[in-house]
Amino acid sequence: xxxxxxxxxxxxxxxxxxxxxxxIAIAALGLNPGIDFSSGSVTTLSFExxxxxxxxxxELSRLGYVARVEEWQNDLIxxxxxxxxxxxxxxxxxxxxxxxxxxxxxxxSVDPIIAEETARTAGIAVAISAAGILxxxxxxxxxxxxxxxxxxxxxxxxxxxxVVVLGVFAVLGGILGWEVNxxxxxxxxxxxxxxxxxxxxxxDRVRENLQRGIxxxxxxVVNNSLVETLSRSLNTSLTTLAVVLALVxxxxxxxxxxxxxxxxGVIAGTxxxxxxxxxxxxxxxxxQWSGFLRRPSLTT
Amino acid sequence: xxxxNTWVFIAIIVVFSLALWVLLPVEGERFGRKGxxxxxxxxxxxxxxxxxxxxxxxxxxRxxxxxxxxxxxxxxxxxLGVTEPEYRRRGDDxxxxxxxxxxxxxxxxxxxxxxxxxxxxxxxxxxxxGAEAEEEPVDAGEEAPLDNGEGEGEPAxxxxEEEPVDxxxxxxxxxxxxxxxxxxxxTIDGQEKVLNSSYFRENTYVDRSGTLGEIVxxxxxxxxxxxxxxxxxxxxxxxxxxxxxxxGEDAQPLYGKDGNMIAPTVQSVIRxxxxxxxxxxxxxxxxxxxxxxxxxxxxxxxxxxMTVKPKLGEDFVDLSVRAGAIGVALVMLFMVAYYxxxxxxxxxxLVFYGVLVLALFKMLGVTLTLAGIGGFxxxxxxxxDANVLIFERMxxxxxxxxxxxxxIEAGLNRAWTAIRDSNITTIIVxxxxxxxxxxxxxxxxxxxxxxxxLIGVLVSMATAIVxxxxxxxxFVGTGLAKRARLFTMYSGKRNV
Numbered sequence: 001x002x003x004x005x006x007x008x009x010x011x012x013x014x015x016x017x018x019x020x021x022x023x024i025a026i027a028a029l030g031l032n033p034g035i036d037f038s039s040g041s042v043t044t045l046s047f048e049x050x051x052x053x054x055x056x057x058x059e060l061s062r063l064g065y066v067a068r069v070e071e072w073q074n075d076l077i078x079x080x081x082x083x084x085x086x087x088x089x090x091x092x093x094x095x096x097x098x099x100x101x102x103x104x105x106x107x108x109s110v111d112p113i114i115a116e117e118t119a120r121t122a123g124i125a126v127a128i129s130a131a132g133i134l135x136x137x138x139x140x141x142x143x144x145x146x147x148x149x150x151x152x153x154x155x156x157x158x159x160x161x162x163v164v165v166l167g168v169f170a171v172l173g174g175i176l177g178w179e180v181n182x183x184x185x186x187x188x189x190x191x192x193x194x195x196x197x198x199x200x201x202x203x204d205r206v207r208e209n210l211q212r213g214i215x216x217x218x219x220x221v222v223n224n225s226l227v228e229t230l231s232r233s234l235n236t237s238l239t240t241l242a243v244v245l246a247l248v249x250x251x252x253x254x255x256x257x258x259x260x261x262x263x264x265g266v267i268a269g270t271x272x273x274x275x276x277x278x279x280x281x282x283x284x285x286x287x288q289w290s291g292f293l294r295r296p297s298l299t300t
Numbered sequence: 301x302x303x304x305n306t307w308v309f310i311a312i313i314v315v316f317s318l319a320l321w322v323l324l325p326v327e328g329e330r331f332g333r334k335g336x337x338x339x340x341x342x343x344x345x346x347x348x349x350x351x352x353x354x355x356x357x358x359x360x361x362r363x364x365x366x367x368x369x370x371x372x373x374x375x376x377x378x379x380l381g382v383t384e385p386e387y388r389r390r391g392d393d394x395x396x397x398x399x400x401x402x403x404x405x406x407x408x409x410x411x412x413x414x415x416x417x418x419x420x421x422x423x424x425x426x427x428x429x430g431a432e433a434e435e436e437p438v439d440a441g442e443e444a445p446l447d448n449g450e451g452e453g454e455p456a457x458x459x460x461e462e463e464p465v466d467x468x469x470x471x472x473x474x475x476x477x478x479x480x481x482x483x484x485x486x487t488i489d490g491q492e493k494v495l496n497s498s499y500f501r502e503n504t505y506v507d508r509s510g511t512l513g514e515i516v517x518x519x520x521x522x523x524x525x526x527x528x529x530x531x532x533x534x535x536x537x538x539x540x541x542x543x544x545x546x547x548g549e550d551a552q553p554l555y556g557k558d559g560n561m562i563a564p565t566v567q568s569v570i571r572x573x574x575x576x577x578x579x580x581x582x583x584x585x586x587x588x589x590x591x592x593x594x595x596x597x598x599x600x601x602x603x604x605x606m607t608v609k610p611k612l613g614e615d616f617v618d619l620s621v622r623a624g625a626i627g628v629a630l631v632m633l634f635m636v637a638y639y640x641x642x643x644x645x646x647x648x649x650l651v652f653y654g655v656l657v658l659a660l661f662k663m664l665g666v667t668l669t670l671a672g673i674g675g676f677x678x679x680x681x682x683x684x685d686a687n688v689l690i691f692e693r694m695x696x697x698x699x700x701x702x703x704x705x706x707x708i709e710a711g712l713n714r715a716w717t718a719i720r721d722s723n724i725t726t727i728i729v730x731x732x733x734x735x736x737x738x739x740x741x742x743x744x745x746x747x748x749x750x751x752x753x754l755i756g757v758l759v760s761m762a763t764a765i766v767x768x769x770x771x772x773x774x775f776v777g778t779g780l781a782k783r784a785r786l787f788t789m790y791s792g793k794r795n796v
Contacts, residue, residue, distance in 0.1 A: 085410065088406075104607075105609045106607060106608045106609060106612050107606075109605040109606075111351070111601075111602075111603035114349060117740065117741070118740045118742070121736055121740050122736065136724060140721050182740070183671060185746070186671055186745070186749050190678065190749075193725055193728070196722075196726075197682075197725055200718065200722040201689065203721075204718040204721055208714070232688050232689055232692040235638065235688045235692075236689075242681060243680055246623040246626045247678075250626065251619045254341070255670050258671060
């Protein structure tokens, strides 16, 4: 049988690198808040004769707008500061003069008041989700000697996944100008649910194996449980990745953030539910914190 | 045991057929529900969020004023002819307007958010061509007497009940004059002023205090208002005084719930306070709110907007349907390749799942947003999870030496706690998503995602447990069951 738990220092090391790297990326590059959180306007325009995104961007900067222009299907999606009706009309007229007939297919505009409120609510939602899951897992594993440990380990794995997702978005934001919007938050919340879902399957097996008394050593129980649920964990992740990949490749646009968050989150979530949460539980239950900390060469 | 399973199998087929019948054709009507409802981002439409500046309103009057502003906005939207417009208050000082499937101009958007002001107008005949105000459509006004409320009681029957309006209206073509509503003006200190809602005191209310217990709208003028009112009603006794919303050319007449213009006939001179009788309860309450809202300047500013042209929405639907179909195909391919016969059963269960969920969307009137479709597609990937849990468990049990039948039962029973506990965490997140979606201004997509994922998780638990189990049990005791390879169960392949 594979010895996964015995090799935990390596897995912790990988996680530490991922989390540290993400933290550095977030600190250095920051996240680009989308209009949902920072206010601004997004205009979707269709150019009858087509238009080059770079040229449109030039034209906009000539008009005094710092814009980000994305291409989607045959339309251009233009991100700017908040535009009033008059400013929008003026902008469209200028573009029409240079690139020919323009049709406005969509327009979104968010004021700072709404944006602030949305950002606050999103933050609260993520916090409540984590707290709700902690409470639920503590309850679900109430017959175990230390049910709180299960909840905490699952939440640590969840935070791990969220940090990695944020890190990837900091990088994507730095390179491609991707933004963090409400769709992103939906994705993060879905990842939270998904990540814990996987962890619970492993913990459920730990619970069962403990009750069956397959070993007196907790880490052996955890290891067996992990290996027994391994193919299930991987298969479920694969089917989920398949549909998420279909969304990334075939829809894109406003759902792209959501799909990419899930893509990264599902991978990170699978990793953490196998290599972070159960390992932490094993260490904690065996009270090996001191030993765990005394081996810095293996953990960093 | 076997008998029972056959019955469950038949029940599943019946439910499936029913779901299919409900779903198809997608645009068809079933049980009074027509087609699957799409959100603004897919169907196209406009969503506007306005914020009212309540700085000039006393704290305890804010609730009423906001209700009034909403009533005023409703009056502005109704003439736009949108099929199912929605307008509601949001938080303390915001108003959300949703116009699905329609597209309005920027000017119309601005008009919806104008400051609420009600203006009184009188009917005058002016020579053709000499009109400074625009012509208003002439309807029969509300037959609502406007009184000073000083206990004169009911107007004599026939006195002033009939509007003089029609005379002017119907002979527009021939005579040299045309009738129109013009702002009712009075003069104070040599200055011409229009009688409008800013002269109301705050105690406008509706009750049933008339002599015959009929509905009465009470109002009171401020000092200046009383002076104007005295001049205007003084010269208009027996004539109608219409209430318009807005001022200048943009003004729109107010309509009652019965579709008639609100233009009560002046019964007597009104000074400090007066009453309007003869309005329906709903109309009167609405009018009282509108008058209250128009009493103070409550400027509205647009704080959020989302406009989606129907064409853009169609693109999204097409693309996500394609993504969903490809996703389903990939999942099925994987399941059959990896789990063979049980995988095929799971794929059939997945088809059942998809049809049932879509039929539920249609029956429950779930509004599908782009994120909602994303949630549905994601739930397809996650729906097979319960099956995977069961199959893996079955394999283990089989390898421990159980017969196929026993392995199926044990697999189902043992996998249940994992299925339940893992799905509950997703349900917690769904509930939070639905809450967030209902709270934030542009949360329609978030809510849609939460709802579709929640329905998806609940249905997938049921289908995995009931449908897959029933399908698999059908094989127990048949010749197929002896061919373990079909179930990918090779004894001794376990790496323990």
